[in-house]
Amino acid sequence: MKLISRIFLPLTLVVLTIAAAPVSKADDGMAKKAAPAVRPGSSGLQTPRFVSLSAEVVNMRAGPGVRYPITWVYRRFGVPLLIMAEYESWRKVRDAEGTEGWMHRSLLSGRRMAMLRTDIGEFRKAPKDEAPVVLRAEAGVIGKLLGCQGAWCRMELNETRAWVPRGDIFGALPNEQFE
Secondary structure: OHHHHHHHHHHHHHHHHHHHHHHHHHHHHHHHHHOOOOOOOOOOOOOOEEEEEOOOOEEEEOOOOOOOOEEEEEOOOOOEEEEEEEEOOEEEEEOOOOOEEEEEHHHEEOOOEEEEOOOEEEEEOOOOOOOOEEEEEEOOOEEEEEEEEOOEEEEEEOOEEEEEEHHHEEOOOOOOOEO
């Protein structure tokens, strides 16, 4: 029995050492692969940028995934949102009231919309204060944003196209110029 113990004990230690060596190497390799932090995905589009809701009912979540709780439910098509960040297929957005959360990109559209911020907004025929008013609207009205030049943005509301001061709407960045 002592002879068997003298042979098997050293043999067992040698086998365990050999068996453990590749496992240690594999663990080191795995650790190196897992070490880099998960990076946000990039759509290649600039942030911040404006988008709008592409569905009637959209959930805003506390984080980028369905495992995060719903913090807000939007029940209005076309609401403009500002994309602040991206993570894979999720977008961190901010609404006109400053509420921030995450939405899946499939619920967002690149269609430019804008929401009136002032109590009563005056839409003018031309981009100047002296131009005749062609339409008045209340805060919260959403319309299609056609473009912005300087301090004015052109919108379409109920098939009427008119100009509104940029500061009166949520849907265009401060110095953004487009048509």
